[in-house]
Amino acid sequence: MASSTVYAAAAVIIVSLYFYYIAKPKSSLPLAPGPPSLPILGNVHQAPKSYPWLQYHAWSKKYGPIIHLNMAGQHVIVLTSSKAAHDLLAKQGAIFSDRPRFVVAHELALQGMHMLLRPYDERFKLHQRLESPVLSKSAARAYLPFQDLESKQLLFDLLEDAGRSTNCHGYMERMTASIIYSLFYGYRVHSAVDPILLQAHAVNHEFDHLAQVGKYLVDSFPVLNKLPRFLAPWKTEAALHWQRQCALHVGNLERGLASSSWNIAKQMQEAVDTQSIVMPTTELALDIGIMADAALDASTETMMWFVVACITEGHRDWMSGAQKELDITVGRERLPGFEDRPALPYIEAILEELLRWRPAGPAGVPHFTKVETSYEGFRIPANSVVIPNHWSITREEAVFGPDVEAFVPERWLNVKSTQKELPTVGFGYGRRICPGRHVARNGLWIAIARLLWAFDVKRELTETGEPVVVDTKGTDGLVTKPLPFRARFSPRGDWVDDIVTRECNTWGVNHHEILNRIASDVSK
Numbered sequence: 001m002a003s004s005t006v007y008a009a010a011a012v013i014i015v016s017l018y019f020y021y022i023a024k025p026k027s028s029l030p031l032a033p034g035p036p037s038l039p040i041l042g043n044v045h046q047a048p049k050s051y052p053w054l055q056y057h058a059w060s061k062k063y064g065p066i067i068h069l070n071m072a073g074q075h076v077i078v079l080t081s082s083k084a085a086h087d088l089l090a091k092q093g094a095i096f097s098d099r100p101r102f103v104v105a106h107e108l109a110l111q112g113m114h115m116l117l118r119p120y121d122e123r124f125k126l127h128q129r130l131e132s133p134v135l136s137k138s139a140a141r142a143y144l145p146f147q148d149l150e151s152k153q154l155l156f157d158l159l160e161d162a163g164r165s166t167n168c169h170g171y172m173e174r175m176t177a178s179i180i181y182s183l184f185y186g187y188r189v190h191s192a193v194d195p196i197l198l199q200a201h202a203v204n205h206e207f208d209h210l211a212q213v214g215k216y217l218v219d220s221f222p223v224l225n226k227l228p229r230f231l232a233p234w235k236t237e238a239a240l241h242w243q244r245q246c247a248l249h250v251g252n253l254e255r256g257l258a259s260s261s262w263n264i265a266k267q268m269q270e271a272v273d274t275q276s277i278v279m280p281t282t283e284l285a286l287d288i289g290i291m292a293d294a295a296l297d298a299s300t301e302t303m304m305w306f307v308v309a310c311i312t313e314g315h316r317d318w319m320s321g322a323q324k325e326l327d328i329t330v331g332r333e334r335l336p337g338f339e340d341r342p343a344l345p346y347i348e349a350i351l352e353e354l355l356r357w358r359p360a361g362p363a364g365v366p367h368f369t370k371v372e373t374s375y376e377g378f379r380i381p382a383n384s385v386v387i388p389n390h391w392s393i394t395r396e397e398a399v400f401g402p403d404v405e406a407f408v409p410e411r412w413l414n415v416k417s418t419q420k421e422l423p424t425v426g427f428g429y430g431r432r433i434c435p436g437r438h439v440a441r442n443g444l445w446i447a448i449a450r451l452l453w454a455f456d457v458k459r460e461l462t463e464t465g466e467p468v469v470v471d472t473k474g475t476d477g478l479v480t481k482p483l484p485f486r487a488r489f490s491p492r493g494d495w496v497d498d499i500v501t502r503e504c505n506t507w508g509v510n511h512h513e514i515l516n517r518i519a520s521d522v523s524k
């Protein structure tokens with residue numbers, strides 16, 4: 001096996017290098033600047049093994065907003081400014097909306113049906129058309145009652161731990177999972193150890209391993225996939241993973257279709273049926289299931305970064321500023337609600353600053369172009385991977401002002417007063433921009449407003465009364481998560497206990513009625 005693999009790899013390297021060095025580019029413009037490269041290997045030896053966004057950011061200081069890397073013949077373009085990302089990925093969306101190939105994780109293990117990784121082709125556009133009515137701005141508005149319900153439950157859960165040191169991840173995850181699984185499948189999630197959630201975690205964990213960059217040679221040299229199964233062990237791993245993905249997502253789709261009330265799964269199945277779209281059940285199940293997966297991690301971890309911001313950046317007085325705004329506008333006799341949103345600009349600024357300070361996907365999701373083009377005097381070769389490095393984009397001092405590492409919501413308010421719009425960040429670009437961003441923003445807003453209204457969020461103390469150090473770097477990966485930490489949620493007064501105890505235990509609410517009311521709003 002080893003020798004045939006090596007021969008095949010050698011053949012592919014020669015072909016790649018031929019195209020890289022010898023095949024004639026259409027333009028004579030230079031490539032964008034980047035770190036000096038070695039013959040044949042290019043920049044492979046410098047490729048960051050972990051936390052790639054940090055290395056890209058360091059390079060951006062030296063090479064500017066558009067960086068070229070040569071990964072053994074594969075062109076990689078890293079964009080590190082909002083302007084470059086918008087100019088290319090959004091304004092030239094017709095050619096920059098593809099994805100690089102993931103042979104094992106996508107083409108084999110997901111049979112090409114992972115919505116985030118699909119190539120930009122007709123089938124992708126069909127799925128986008130099916131998704132857009134259930135994720136549009138107006139659909140997101142219709143889902144507000146559910147986000148209202150689950151954010152109340154969050155307060156109730158946290159109040160039970162009031163004053164004690166708590167790892168709040170389970171509460172945050174339960175809230176986001178319950179919003180997503182209820183809307184998608186009509187299924188309310190009662191705890192972070194709900195069996196359906198655990199099954200999803202296990203499948204996603206396995207998928208993350210299959211998608212690890214550099215794990216399989218075949219991802220760099222797809223021709224190796226022509227090897228027979230006994231020489232290609234990744235094929236068996238991928239086939240087993242496909243069965244697990246199907247069991248999870250088809251099981252959830254069936255649960256959704258059997259549920260007594262409206263849900264997104266039913267609405268999308270109906271769209272497929274009424275438009276006579278030929279689509280196997282697994283394909284629809286995967287579309288809905290991958291959307292749910294995409295929603296869960298990024299939303300939960302953004303909430304966790306909010307708590308980290310409270311305990312590591314709260315000394316900058318933004319929390320007390322927000323609580324003052326809440327006390328004036330909402331008072332202490334009722335919870336804040338979505339109806340208060342226009343009158344709470346500071347909470348809005350906190351949300352924007354959170355998405356900037358810790359973008360959940362710091363290295364973005366790579367795009368791909370099959371077409372050669374140019375930008376700012378540099379050639380962008382055909383078949384380039386294009387990475388919008390959110391970490392750098394959210395740290396542009398020319399755009400966001402000084403102290404970009406600090407959590408300063410005022411930067412969003414000041415800019416409003418000077419009529420200069422700041423670019424919203426964290427959800428990607430162009431035709432691949434996150435379709436769930438409206439749903440995500442609403443859910444984050446209500447949870448943040450209510451948490452700040454109800455609690456002072458403080459750092460855990462050591463036995464000697466010193467504040468425990470909390471890591472702010474987070475994990476490596478597509479979605480960065482804060483490392484486990486504990487915090488204290490102390491009610492701001494007796495009025496919090498009264499209102500939360502009275503109004504926020506939602507387990508008696510008939511959530512099917514809420515979903516049926518949503519049904520009529522979504523179809524308006």
Ligand code: HEM
Nearest residue numbers: 116294295298299302360361365427428429432434436440
């Ligand atoms: C804070 C929460 C979230 C963040 C930070 C986030 C971020 C992102 C990013 C960066 C992308 C890739 C964009 C690109 O390629 O340029 C993406 C794609 C996607 N997101 Fe989100 N997302 C969030 C929540 C959600 C939610 C709530 C949903 C669904 C309800 C969702 C569904 C999707 C889907 C289906 C894609 C794939 C789009 C495509 O490849 O065309 N996301 N998201």
